[in-house]
Amino acid sequence: MTQSTFKTPSSPLNDIDVAAIRRDFPVLHQEVNGHPLVYLDNAASSQKPVQVIEAIDHYYRMDNANVHRGVHRLSQRATDAYEGARSKVRQFVNAKSDKEIVFVRGATEAVNLIAQSFVRPNIEPGDEILISYLEHHANIVPWQMLCEQTGAKLNVIPMLESGELDLSGFDSLLTDKTKIMAVGQVSNALGTVNPVKEMIAKAKAKGIPVLIDGAQAVPHMQVDVQDLDCDFYVFSGHKMFAPTGIGAFYGKQSLLEAMPPWQGGGDMILSVSFEHTEYNAVPYKFEAGTPHIAGAIGLGAAIDYMQSIGIANITAYEHALLSYATEKVSAMADVRIIGTAQNKASVLSFMIEDVHPHDVGTIFDQQGVAIRAGHHCAQPVMQFYGIAATARASFAFYNTEQEVDSLIKAIKTTQELFA
Amino acid sequence: MSELRDLYQEVIMDHKKKPRNFREIADANHMAHGNNPLCGDALVVYVKLNGETIEDVSFQGSGCAISVASASLMTESLKGKTLDEAQSLYDDVHKALTGESGGAELSGKLAVLGGVKEFPARVKCATLSWHTVHAAVDSDHDISISTE
Numbered sequence: 001m002t003q004s005t006f007k008t009p010s011s012p013l014n015d016i017d018v019a020a021i022r023r024d025f026p027v028l029h030q031e032v033n034g035h036p037l038v039y040l041d042n043a044a045s046s047q048k049p050v051q052v053i054e055a056i057d058h059y060y061r062m063d064n065a066n067v068h069r070g071v072h073r074l075s076q077r078a079t080d081a082y083e084g085a086r087s088k089v090r091q092f093v094n095a096k097s098d099k100e101i102v103f104v105r106g107a108t109e110a111v112n113l114i115a116q117s118f119v120r121p122n123i124e125p126g127d128e129i130l131i132s133y134l135e136h137h138a139n140i141v142p143w144q145m146l147c148e149q150t151g152a153k154l155n156v157i158p159m160l161e162s163g164e165l166d167l168s169g170f171d172s173l174l175t176d177k178t179k180i181m182a183v184g185q186v187s188n189a190l191g192t193v194n195p196v197k198e199m200i201a202k203a204k205a206k207g208i209p210v211l212i213d214g215a216q217a218v219p220h221m222q223v224d225v226q227d228l229d230c231d232f233y234v235f236s237g238h239k240m241f242a243p244t245g246i247g248a249f250y251g252k253q254s255l256l257e258a259m260p261p262w263q264g265g266g267d268m269i270l271s272v273s274f275e276h277t278e279y280n281a282v283p284y285k286f287e288a289g290t291p292h293i294a295g296a297i298g299l300g301a302a303i304d305y306m307q308s309i310g311i312a313n314i315t316a317y318e319h320a321l322l323s324y325a326t327e328k329v330s331a332m333a334d335v336r337i338i339g340t341a342q343n344k345a346s347v348l349s350f351m352i353e354d355v356h357p358h359d360v361g362t363i364f365d366q367q368g369v370a371i372r373a374g375h376h377c378a379q380p381v382m383q384f385y386g387i388a389a390t391a392r393a394s395f396a397f398y399n400t401e402q403e404v405d406s407l408i409k410a411i412k413t414t415q416e417l418f419a
Numbered sequence: 420m421s422e423l424r425d426l427y428q429e430v431i432m433d434h435k436k437k438p439r440n441f442r443e444i445a446d447a448n449h450m451a452h453g454n455n456p457l458c459g460d461a462l463v464v465y466v467k468l469n470g471e472t473i474e475d476v477s478f479q480g481s482g483c484a485i486s487v488a489s490a491s492l493m494t495e496s497l498k499g500k501t502l503d504e505a506q507s508l509y510d511d512v513h514k515a516l517t518g519e520s521g522g523a524e525l526s527g528k529l530a531v532l533g534g535v536k537e538f539p540a541r542v543k544c545a546t547l548s549w550h551t552v553h554a555a556v557d558s559d560h561d562i563s564i565s566t567e
């Protein structure tokens with residue numbers, strides 16, 4: 001008997017029908033190395049429900065054509081589906097207008113676009129860009145490249161041993177030279193949920209534009225860009241049950257309109273002659289070339305799917321699951337949790353004493369348990385703790401307490417092997 | 420679990436827990452640093468060459484079980500070998516781990532390294548020390564190599 005059998009009906013773990021949800025994810029129903037797959041690498045990439053797979057399948061079987069140009073029926077259907085997905089994203093993050101939603105390949109492309117198109121034209125040598133210690137490389141390297149191109153300086157909000165940001169000197173990092181603050185809402189390596197709303201308010205009070213990297217937030221919590229009052233909000237589809245190669249960003253319409261295009265090509269223009277090109281309106285100005293139409297449709301279907309479960313239910317369920325896992329792992333000897341912030345989402349990073357995380361990853365895999373072992377594209381965080389890598393389990397709403405128990409068992413097996 | 424036991428069998432665990440020749444050679448005449456920045460494995464290999472013969476070889480550093488055990492096995496198997504013999508063994512290990520040139524059979528304790536071939540993500544762990552010792556004897560000065 002598992003513990004969940006005895007949970008009271010009021011437990012958030014009963015708020016969603018996880019058995020029914022799991023039936024929607026075909027990939028979960030397989031054995032890996034002779035064991036049922038336990039997929040705990042959701043922060044790297046999430047699995048896709050049939051609703052998303054079928055939306056893409058339907059598009060390619062029935063509606064495939066280019067968008068925004070054909071007068072024929074299929075092109076109209078493709079355009080309607082693509083723009084319909086944009087509306088879903090707009091509603092998902094509560095932007096004011098569909099014009100504020102730009103489709104991109106993912107959060108990485110969005111950060112690069114904003115760095116080059118929004119910040120670069122307005123930055124001078126000696127100006128500053130503010131990021132945090134917890135950032136994913138995708139929210140570090142584009143800014144370093146911009147600094148190299150312009151002579152600007154990269155400033156970093158420090159972190160604490162708990163994995164929370166050290167905001168004691170935050171005000172002094174917001175200077176009249178700061179051209180943008182770019183921070184993640186949730187740390188991918190540690191799961192820390194940063195107090196971005198308060199941070200945004202302080203930055204905005206000094207007139208500093210803010211980009212929020214929401215790649216690790218959108219799969220787990222309700223996001224409201226108007227409530228946050230950020231200027232840009234970027235995220236990827238594949239971490240929120242949509243395909244790879246599609247993502248979107250929100251940008252305030254007045255800012256998007258003032259920005260030059262990032263890439264040139266078809267669809268981002270109104271008219272072209274050899275003497276002059278008239279750019280298209282936002283958001284199309286930033287979507288040069290034929291977009292990932294099927295991906296956008298899949299992203300829209302993923303949003304529908306998440307909303308059918310209820311974002312608040314997802315947050316509550318995952319919180320209870322993470323608490324259960326944290327409690328179990330904390331009770332184990334010679335296992336150290338990396339990242340103990342008060343407010344966390346989805347992620348349990350840990351070290352098994354005297355066992356390298358890559359050995360942990362291989363040994364877990366032999367038991368069907370898929371986790372990430374490595375630096376999680378957040379090497380500064382690893383350097384802070386003086387380690388090269390961690391083992392990281394990351395949860396989605398389709399994971400169960402039984403799967404957490406498999407994780408615990410895998411830790412024990414590893415310890416026995418290395419004893 | 421059978422493949423797991425194949426990989427993390429006694430030889431690997433034994434060498435991981437008690438690495439052989441885990442020390443500096445004060446009068447080494449060749450040395451090299453090997454790094455795998457992706458996983459943080461970092462080791463130093465010391466070689467004392469006497470003419471064409473590897474009189475002594477050792478290593479220090481840290482890494483996963485496979486990289487430490489491979490380094491330990493490397494020092495054991497190369498000590499006393501001529502440079503030609505060492506090159507031949509290096510080639511065999513490389514072939515056995517990568518399957519290149521039709522692969523190769525490793526004999527004795529080194530045979531356990533062949534099992535790593537079934538775990539492609541881990542091959543670089545096993546080859547790090549071998550690349551590093553190769554770089555050490557090839558160079559007159561301290562040299563750094565990286566597997567990424």
